[in-house]
Amino acid sequence: xxxxxxxxxxxxxxxxxxxxxxxxxxxxxxxxxxxxxxxxxxxxxxxxxxxxxxxxxxxxxxxxxxxxxxxxxxxxxxxxxxxxxxxxxxxxxxxxxxxxxxxxxxxxxxxxxxxxxxxxxxxxxxxxxxxxxxxxxxxxxxxxxxxxxxxxxxxxxxxxxxxxxxxxxxxxxxxxxxxxxxxxxxxxxxxxxxxxxxxxxxxxxxxxxxxxxxxxxxxxxxxxxxxxxxxxxxxxxxxxxxxxxxxxxxxxxxxxxxxxxxxxxxxxxxxxxxxxxxxxxxxxxxxxxxxxxxxxxxxxxxxxxxxxxxxxxxxxxxxxxxxxxxxxxxxxxxxxxxxxxxxxxxxxxxxxxxxxxxxxxxxxxxxxxxxxxxxxxxxxxxxxxxxxxxxxxxxxxxxxxxxxxxxxxxxxxxxxxxxxxxxxxxxxxxxxxxxxxxxxxxxxxxxxxxxxxxxxxxxxxxxxxxxxxxxxxxxxxxxxxxxxxxxxxxxxxxxxxxxxxxxxxxxxxxxxxxxxxxxxxxxxxxxxxxxxxxxxxxxxxxxxxxxxxxxxxxxxxxxxxxxxxxxxxxxxxxxxxxxxxxxxxxxxxxxxxxxxxxxxxxxxxxxxxxxxxxxx
Ligand code: F6R
Numbered sequence: 297x298x299x300x301x302x303x304x305x306x307x308x309x310x311x312x313x314x315x316x317x318x319x320x321x322x323x324x325x326x327x328x329x330x331x332x333x334x335x336x337x338x339x340x341x342x343x344x345x346x347x348x349x350x351x352x353x354x355x356x357x358x359x360x361x362x363x364x365x366x367x368x369x370x371x372x373x374x375x376x377x378x379x380x381x382x383x384x385x386x387x388x389x390x391x392x393x394x395x396x397x398x399x400x401x402x403x404x405x406x407x408x409x410x411x412x413x414x415x416x417x418x419x420x421x422x423x424x425x426x427x428x429x430x431x432x433x434x435x436x437x438x439x440x441x442x443x444x445x446x447x448x449x450x451x452x453x454x455x456x457x458x459x460x461x462x463x464x465x466x467x468x469x470x471x472x473x474x475x476x477x478x479x480x481x482x483x484x485x486x487x488x489x490x491x492x493x494x495x496x497x498x499x500x501x502x503x504x505x506x507x508x509x510x511x512x513x514x515x516x517x518x519x520x521x522x523x524x525x526x527x528x529x530x531x532x533x534x535x536x537x538x539x540x541x542x543x544x545x546x547x548x549x550x551x552x553x554x555x556x557x558x559x560x561x562x563x564x565x566x567x568x569x570x571x572x573x574x575x576x577x578x579x580x581x582x583x584x585x586x587x588x589x590x591x592x593x594x595x596x597x598x599x600x601x602x603x604x605x606x607x608x609x610x611x612x613x614x615x616x617x618x619x620x621x622x623x624x625x626x627x628x629x630x631x632x633x634x635x636x637x638x639x640x641x642x643x644x645x646x647x648x649x650x651x652x653x654x655x656x657x658x659x660x661x662x663x664x665x666x667x668x669x670x671x672x673x674x675x676x677x678x679x680x681x682x683x684x685x686x687x688x689x690x691x692x693x694x695x696x697x698x699x700x701x702x703x704x705x706x707x708x709x710x711x712x713x714x715x716x717x718x719x720x721x722x723x724x725x726x727x728x729x730x731x732x733x734x735x736x737x738x739x740x741x742x743x744x745x746x747x748x749x750x751x752x753x754x755x756x757x758x759x760x761x762x763x764x765x766x767x768x769x770x771x772x773x774x775x776x777x778x779x780x781x782x783x784x785x786x787x788x789x790x791x792x793x794x795x796x797x798x799x800x801x802x803x804x805x806x807x808x809x810x811x812x813x814x815x816x817x818x819x820x821x822x823x824x825x826x827x828x829x830x831x832x833x834x835x836x837x838x839x840x841x842x843x844x845x846x847x848x849x850x851x852x853x854x855x856x857x858x859x860x861x862x863x864x865x866x867x868x869x870x871x872x873x874x875x876x877x878x879x880x881x882x883x884x885x886x887x888x889x890x891x892x893x894x895x896x897x898x899x900x901x902x903x904x905x906x907x908x909x910x911x912x
Pocket of ligand 1: 600601602603604646647648649650651652655698699700701784785788907908909
């Protein structure tokens with residue numbers, strides 16, 4: 297939700313801001329804007345509704361007088377529609393101050409009424425303009441941007457990252473955050489602020505976290521952080537472990553195509569360095585203490601969307617391997633029903649961005665209730681890991697396309713590592729069994745590369761189905777969350793009706809949806825699995841086929857039993873049941889992307905969405 301970048305140094309700030317916004321555009325693409333303090337100490341802004349390209353084209357056609365200090369914003373609208381007026385920056389102090397905002401100011405109506413009564417007028421329908429006017433008024437009293445921002449932040453309720461510049465202090469950018477992301481990029485004679493490190497990774501890999509309710513002032517050669525009381529704090533620094541090229545398309549038609557192609561690597565990198573002597577070794581988890589690990593009597597996984605489906609897959613594995621009951625809950629449903637938690641509950645949050653507000657609030661709530669919290673996260677310096685007792689990072693690399701793909705397989709990998717570690721620590725997995733499972737997990741990346749090779753056939757199917765209005769997905773056991781994931785991708789990318797069902801549930805209602813021509817993807821369990829699920833799913837296929845469904849089966853190599861019953865079979869390599877989801881999901885990711893592409897849609901930036909949902 298909204299991408300934010302700030303710069304102060306010696307470079308052209310317009311160039312730095314536009315480059316940063318380009319890499320942050322996945323966070324919101326309703327409108328974009330910049331404010332720059334030019335070489336004459338004059339503040340100028342430019343902003344436009346629509347994608348970032350409209351703003352950059354305009355800045356090429358009619359350049360701003362450039363300077364070395366500036367702020368930039370790419371928006372996902374909350375208060376006020378995506379119009380030029382509502383685009384950020386917003387102005388205060390008679391146009392001398394510019395401010396950008398990510399989040400929601402919940403008490404904006406009261407503040408707006410107060411400002412109107414004081415004689416202010418508003419140029420937009422946003423909540424953000426309230427902050428611009430308040431900080432502008434406070435600057436007039438103190439003549440200092442840090443002091444002005446400090447005096448305002450404690451009056452704001454809700455979630456916010458604010459950045460501001462003022463023409464009377466030309467070499468200063470001030471940022472503040474509460475429940476919304478902000479990181480600092482440390483350079484030589486220059487410093488940066490960004491919603492995430494992608495904003496500045498082109499210029500520096502040296503970064504600094506900024507905590508909740510903290511305020512930062514950057515100048516070309518200094519960075520000062522204080523809490524909202526004004527007390528100095530010393531934040532942690534970290535090194536960004538990926539290059540700017542990782543966040544570029546690199547010749548692919550879309551970020552999504554590139555990220556799907558990186559699914560094998562995402563799994564491999566998440567495992568690397570975490571296996572010793574054939575067994576899982578996650579110091580992040582063992583650091584919780586042997587007594588804690590043995591006393592855990594319940595695991596509760598909280599996440600949203602695709603991350604929640606990864607959690608559902610994880611439930612089956614942790615229960616089987618560590619023999620601990622596992623519940624999976626959508627983070628936004630969690631804290632509003634007084635859930636029962638104890639110090640023996642391990643609450644595992646899963647989040648690619650590490651900033652999803654629903655998940656963050658659920659983690660905070662769980663901690664307040666005394667539960668242990670562990671996060672599985674893909675983004676260094678993000679808020680959720682910082683708010684958790686432990687973190688297991690996925691190493692999928694930056695995910696730019698709004699729809700999550702490589703993060704999903706990396707999340708499943710991480711939760712499997714956690715399940716194996718718990719099973720090893722609690723003695724519910726013998727070392728031999730654990731070694732066998734670890735070896736199979738390590739073989740997944742190579743198998744994934746084989747699955748990627750089926751991409752051309754899936755593309756043909758997708759193009760041939762470009763007019764399809766509804767697609768259903770069926771799966772069982774770990775195949776069920778994969779069915780949900782396949783349906784979600786199709787909804788968000790191709791804007792068509794799609795639903796995922798547990799195959800066994802079909803006869804309890806959804807089978808009524810089947811009519812001649814209805815396309816149904818079925819994730820078929822392995823016939824080698826000792827459970828009878830393969831036969832049951834084949835029966836389900838026969839039931840829907842008898843009613844006219846067109847069945848596309850995703851089945852393992854050598855499964856001939858499925859052939860007579862499917863219109864099309866997409867093959868995945870042999871794997872034992874827990875590893876099938878990692879393989880079976882890839883054709884569905886490709887299908888979602890290709891069907892959207894066949895309809896001429898933007899697969900990286902689907903309508904109405906933003907990658908990082910930092911509002912509740
Ligand atoms: C779907 C998708 C979303 C996210 C969800 C959680 O393709 O990307 O459903 O999975 O918004 O986001 P994170 O993982 O960043 O918490």
